C-alpha cells in the first residue's frame with residue numbers, strides 16, 4: 001500500500017433528472033483540460049440503468065453509495081426544497097479514503113476552467129462563501145481530504161437531523177463552524193440568479209470565474225433554453241456557458257453528425273433536458289422523426305391549432321409568432337470586453353490567460369418547428385418623434401427688405417413684373433436709313449426685330465406704367481424722349497458724386513492711351529442717321545453704365561476694330577506664353593484694305609444676295625437682338641458680308657467685344673451660327689477674327 005493516493009473530482013447523482021448536469025460537468029472539466037480523474041457517487045437504487053451507462057462513458061469512477069435520509073426534514077420545507085431530503089448522502093465523500101483529496105462539485109456546476117490548483121491546498125477542508133449568507137460556505141464546491149474521523153462525526157450529526165437547513169449545507173457549516181475551514185474565493189463557486197444586482201462586480205471579476213453553480217430549484221436543463229423572464233444579463237450570460245457545453249457535446253444535432261459515441265447515451269441525457277426531446281425513442285431513426293413534421297406543416301395548421309407554449313419555450317416559438325419577442329436590447333446587453341492590462345502601455349503579462357478564454361459562445365441550429373411562419377402579433381414599437389411637425393399656425397412673413405434705391409420709396413411705384421418680347425406689340429421701326437444700296441436693304445434683314453432705346457424690352461417693365469413715364473402706346477414722345485425721361489427720374493445717388501466721375505474718367509483715359517476701343521466718343525457727321533429727333537447737346541456725356549449712347553452719339557465702329565485685350569486670370573502672362581494659332585486664310589491686317597473689299601462686294605451681282613432678304617434664311621436665326629441692335633444695324637453695313645462663293649452667310653467673329661474691360665457695354669453680334677466661320681472666302685471679307693481680337697500684337 002505504498003502507492004500514493006489519487007486525487008479526483010467528484011460529484012453526486014441520486015436521480016436521473018440530474019443526469020444532464022452531471023454530463024455537462026464532466027464535459028466541462030475535460031474540456032478545461034484537467035489531468036485529474038473524475039468520480040461520481042451514485043445511489044444505484046434510484047438511478048436508471050441508462051443513466052449509469054451514460055455516467056460510465058463520462059466518469060472514471062462510478063462509486064455506489066447508500067442514500068441517507070434526513071430524519072427530520074422540516075427545515076427543508078422552510079427552504080422550499082423537500083427534494084433535498086437525501087442531501088445527507090453527500091457526507092459519504094469523507095469516507096472515500098481511497099483518494100488523497102477530493103474536489104467536490106455539485107451536479108449543477110459547470111467548470112469554466114480546470115480547478116486543479118485546488119488539489120494543492122494544504123487545508124483539510126475548503127469552500128467558498130454562500131451568497132445567501134457569506135459567513136457560511138456553500139456546499140456545492142468543496143475541497144476535502146477524506147478521513148473516517150470526520151465522516152463518523154458528520155454521520156452522527158446527520159443521523160440526529162442536526163442541520164439548520166435540513167440538508168447537507170446546514171450540517172457541514174455547523175460542523176466546521178468551530179473548526180478551521182479554508183475560505184475559497186467566490187470565483188470558485190459563482191452562484192448567479194435572475195435577480196442579480198451587482199453587475200459591475202461581475203464585470204470586474206468575470207475573467208476569474210472558475211466555475212458556475214446553478215443553485216435553486218430551477219436548473220438550466222429543467223428550465224429549457226429560454227432564460228427566466230426578467231433574468232439579469234449576468235445570469236443569462238453564465239447560463240449560456242452551461243448551454244455552450246451542452247451544445248458542444250450533448251445536443252441532438254451532434255447525434256446525427258457522425259459522432260463516435262453511441263446515440264442512446266445522448267438521448268438519455270436529452271430526455272431530461274427540457275425542450276430537447278419529448279420522445280423516449282428519440283434518436284432511433286432520424287428519418288422517422290422527420291416524417292410527421294412534413295405531415296403537420298400545411299395551410300390547415302392555423303394559429304388556433306398550435307400548442308401554446310410555456311413562458312420558457314425555445315426561440316423558435318417567437319419565430320412562429322406564438323410568443324411575442326422581447327426587445328433585442330433586453331436580450332443582449334452590451335458589455336465591454338474586460339481588459340487584463342493596458343495594451344497601449346505595456347506588453348501582456350507573461351502569465352496572463354488567453355484573451356479569448358472567456359469569449360461567450362453561441363451555437364445556432366436549424367429549427368425543427370413543424371409550424372408555418374406566423375407573424376408576431378406585435379413588433380417592438382418604432383421610435384417616436386421621428387417626423388417633422390408641421391407648424392399649426394402659419395408663420396408670419398418676414399418684413400420686406402429695406403429700400404435701397406430712391407425709386408423704391410416712391411409711393412405709387414408699379415409692381416415689378418416680367419415682360420417678354422413676344423408679348424409686346426410690334427415696335428414701330430425707325431425711319432429707314434436713306435441708303436440706296438441693296439446691301440443696306442439686306443443688312444436690315446439681319447436685324448429681325450428692331451428696338452429703339454425706349455423700346456428695349458427689359459426696360460419696358462419699369463417704364464410702361466411708371467408715374468414719370470407715360471405709357472408708350474398713348475405717348476406722343478419718341479422713344480428717345482421716353483428714354484431720357486426715364487433716366488432723369490431714375491438716378492443713382494452716386495451719379496452726382498464728382499469724385500467718382502473723375503476717377504472713372506481717369507481710368508478710361510488711361511485705357512484709351514493703351515489703345516482700347518472706346519465707343520463713347522462721338523463721331524461728327526453721323527448724328528442725323530438714325531435719331532434725328534434727338535439733339536446731341538441734350539445729352540450729357542456720361543459714365544453711367546446704363547446711360548448708353550444713342551445712335552447719334554455712337555459712331556460707326558471702325559471696320560477693323562482695334563483688338564480688345566482682355567484681362568486674364570493670370571494677368572499679362574498670356575502674352576508671353578503664346579497665342580492662338582493663326583486662322584486659315586485670314587489676311588494680315590496690314591495687307592488688308594477694307595475699302596477695296598467693299599467695292600468688290602458692291603460690284604458683285606445683287607442676285608447672289610437676294611436670298612439673304614428672306615427672313616427665314618437658315619443661317620440667320622429669327623431672334624431678338626440685344627438692345628444695341630440699332631447700332632448693330634449700322635455697323636452691319638461694314639461687317640456683315642455674305643459669302644459670294646457658295647451662297648452661305650459668313651459669320652462675323654463673335655469675339656467682337658460685348659464688353660470691354662472697363663465694363664462698358666459695347667455691342668454684341670447676333671449669333672449667326674458657327675458653321676461657316678472658317679470659310680476662306682468669307683474670312684477674306686470679314687475683319688475681326690479670334691486672332692485679331694486676342695493677340696493682335698503677335699501678328700507679324
Ligand SMILES: O=c1ccn([C@@H]2O[C@H](COP(=O)(O)OP(=O)(O)O[C@H]3O[C@H](CO)[C@@H](O)[C@H](O)[C@H]3O)[C@@H](O)[C@H]2O)c(=O)[nH]1
Nearest residue numbers: 012013014015018087106107108139140167168169215216
Ligand atoms: O434530486 C436530486 C437532488 C440533488 N442531487 C445531487 O445533490 C446536489 C445538491 O442539490 P442541488 O439541487 O444542487 O442543491 P442546490 O440548489 O445547489 O442547493 C444548496 O443546498 C443544497 C442542500 O443543502 C446543497 O447540497 C447545495 O450544495 C446548495 O447549493 C445536486 O447537485 C446533485 O448532485 C441529485 O443528484 N438529485
Ligand SMILES: [Mn+2]
Nearest residue numbers: 106108140215
Ligand atoms: Mn447545487
